[in-house]
Amino acid sequence: MKPDNIPHCNQPIGIFDSGVGGLTVYRAVRDRLPGENVVYLGDTARIPYGTRSPVTVRRYAMEDAAFLMSRHIKLLVVACNTVSSVAMELLRDSLPIPVIGMIEPGARRAAQVSRSGKIGVIGTEATVGSGAYKSAIGAIRPDAYVVERSCPLFVPLTEEGWAAHKVAEMVAAEYLAPFRAIGIDTLVLGCTHYPILRPLIQKIVGPDVYLVDSGASAAAEVERLLRDRELTADTVEPPETQFCVTDFGDRFRRVAEIFLGQPMDHPETVDLWGKQ
Amino acid sequence: MKPDNIPHCNQPIGIFDSGVGGLTVYRAVRDRLPGENVVYLGDTARIPYGTRSPVTVRRYAMEDAAFLMSRHIKLLVVACNTVSSVAMELLRDSLPIPVIGMIEPGARRAAQVSRSGKIGVIGTEATVGSGAYKSAIGAIRPDAYVVERSCPLFVPLTEEGWAAHKVAEMVAAEYLAPFRAIGIDTLVLGCTHYPILRPLIQKIVGPDVYLVDSGASAAAEVERLLRDRELTADTVEPPETQFCVTDFGDRFRRVAEIFLGQPMDHPETVDLWGKQ
Numbered sequence: 001m002k003p004d005n006i007p008h009c010n011q012p013i014g015i016f017d018s019g020v021g022g023l024t025v026y027r028a029v030r031d032r033l034p035g036e037n038v039v040y041l042g043d044t045a046r047i048p049y050g051t052r053s054p055v056t057v058r059r060y061a062m063e064d065a066a067f068l069m070s071r072h073i074k075l076l077v078v079a080c081n082t083v084s085s086v087a088m089e090l091l092r093d094s095l096p097i098p099v100i101g102m103i104e105p106g107a108r109r110a111a112q113v114s115r116s117g118k119i120g121v122i123g124t125e126a127t128v129g130s131g132a133y134k135s136a137i138g139a140i141r142p143d144a145y146v147v148e149r150s151c152p153l154f155v156p157l158t159e160e161g162w163a164a165h166k167v168a169e170m171v172a173a174e175y176l177a178p179f180r181a182i183g184i185d186t187l188v189l190g191c192t193h194y195p196i197l198r199p200l201i202q203k204i205v206g207p208d209v210y211l212v213d214s215g216a217s218a219a220a221e222v223e224r225l226l227r228d229r230e231l232t233a234d235t236v237e238p239p240e241t242q243f244c245v246t247d248f249g250d251r252f253r254r255v256a257e258i259f260l261g262q263p264m265d266h267p268e269t270v271d272l273w274g275k276q
Numbered sequence: 277m278k279p280d281n282i283p284h285c286n287q288p289i290g291i292f293d294s295g296v297g298g299l300t301v302y303r304a305v306r307d308r309l310p311g312e313n314v315v316y317l318g319d320t321a322r323i324p325y326g327t328r329s330p331v332t333v334r335r336y337a338m339e340d341a342a343f344l345m346s347r348h349i350k351l352l353v354v355a356c357n358t359v360s361s362v363a364m365e366l367l368r369d370s371l372p373i374p375v376i377g378m379i380e381p382g383a384r385r386a387a388q389v390s391r392s393g394k395i396g397v398i399g400t401e402a403t404v405g406s407g408a409y410k411s412a413i414g415a416i417r418p419d420a421y422v423v424e425r426s427c428p429l430f431v432p433l434t435e436e437g438w439a440a441h442k443v444a445e446m447v448a449a450e451y452l453a454p455f456r457a458i459g460i461d462t463l464v465l466g467c468t469h470y471p472i473l474r475p476l477i478q479k480i481v482g483p484d485v486y487l488v489d490s491g492a493s494a495a496a497e498v499e500r501l502l503r504d505r506e507l508t509a510d511t512v513e514p515p516e517t518q519f520c521v522t523d524f525g526d527r528f529r530r531v532a533e534i535f536l537g538q539p540m541d542h543p544e545t546v547d548l549w550g551k552q
Contacts (some may be wrong), residue, residue: 157429167429167450251401
């Protein structure tokens with residue numbers, strides 16, 4: 001590798017997602033690493049990724065990564081379980097910087113905390129269809145019994161602001177019933193939207209089931225990797241976050257506020273296609 | 277207009293939508309005009325349009341229309357209320373063939389059938405945000421009192437196959453409560469997904485409310501326009517339908533069957549971007 005390919009510690013961390021879900025990962029990274037600059041990209045013009053085919057998700061992921069590379073990031077966080085489940089190898093092979101996804105950190109955490117080995121995973125249709133969590137957990141803990149289920153209505157429910165609505169409770173009861181029947185002791189929230197539904201999910205599965213937030217586990221891995229490679233920012237400048245989106249409208253403004261916990265001021269609208 | 281720009285009667289009708297919703301319009305066109313060739317494009321790689329900003333919807337609409345023009349269509353049906361509400365002028369100004377959208381036919385039908393003039397409209401956030409139905413109905417019937425409401429969960433519920441689920445009933449009861457309070461006598465189904473929910477919507481608003489299916493009204497307009505311009509197909513060849521999608525996967529196959537009422541055999545996967 002040429003010296004100019006070696007990232008510098010004061011370059012920003014790049015984070016991308018299909019839209020707003022990755023903001024839960026951004027918050028976890030921000031909490032752990034308050035001194036880092038971050039560039040966040042939400043591909044809001046093409047959200048959702050979770051119902052698309054793997055070939056299309058890979059194409060979108062490469063375009064998102066190319067945009068963030070143009071912003072000179074030192075590390076890429078794939079804050080989208082769908083992309084993480086079908087495009088990690090492609091991204092790692094294509095990029096000269098470290099790439100951290102959602103699957104491995106979440107799987108590792110689940111394998112570590114589960115006592116019985118009965119582990120549930122919920123995610124989008126694409127994530128569950130890929131079987132990525134099942135493989136990753138099985139590779140660490142071959143004795144694990146992993147049951148996966150897609151929950152397609154969870155994303156629109158959170159984006160509608162109905163996380164505490166009785167409709168969300170009814171939907172969650174239906175989606176999560178199989179896990180109660182099996183008696184899991186650990187449930188992986190395998191979609192970055194789901195932490196918004198955490199109180200509801202905990203209520204349905206019961207207080208004894210440990211909920212693994214893959215985004216929070218990934219943020220811990222980002223911290224560790226930066227430390228190990230001596231890439232932690234060392235500037236005294238106040239850190240900045242640049243939010244970029246591919247489509248910006250009233251809906252995004254409203255939904256982003258739910259996920260970010262505060263208004264998102266002036267995100268930059270970017271054109272990924274003109275750059276290709 | 278140059279002679280070679282005049283469409284020939286045996287060219288196909290082009291229909292596009294962001295995905296599967298337009299298949300309800302396709303079925304209405306097919307029922308009325310069984311002798312016509314049709315090219316249907318579902319932009320499944322970028323569905324949904326209804327939560328995006330007008331500028332992005334216009335860009336997508338122009339790309340969809342350009343693809344169908346490359347298939348030598350004689351008439352374009354914009355089988356998407358969102359596109360119809362923000363991009364009709366652009367499409368009509370840009371294309372040398374007749375363009376029929378959803379808004380005008382639906383608005384005309386509502387203005388015609390309502391006795392009291394109290395008319396409800398339901399649609400996506402983009403459609404309702406544009407106020408297109410309100411303007412179109414008001415232009416025909418200035419005395420009308422039009423109330424619009426977006427129903428963002430209806431699309432994911434129909435695509436989940438939950439049109440008859442108790443969750444759908446609860447969501448519909450919440451979305452449609454204002455219309456019951458106002459006492460409308462006509463409700464426009466201003467999204468091509470909604471005919472799938474028709475029995476449920478009728479149950480909630482009551483049997484005396486007339487439901488306007490904009491897609492069916494548009495199909496009637498297609499028939500009239502072809503007849504008036506002498507563009508009705510006159511070949512003895514059996515008619516064909518070519519289904520084209522921008523992303524094809526298991527989910528699409530399953531959802532398309534709900535909308536089409538039968539399996540969709542071998543749709544052609546097309547790349548709109550390579551063609552630009």
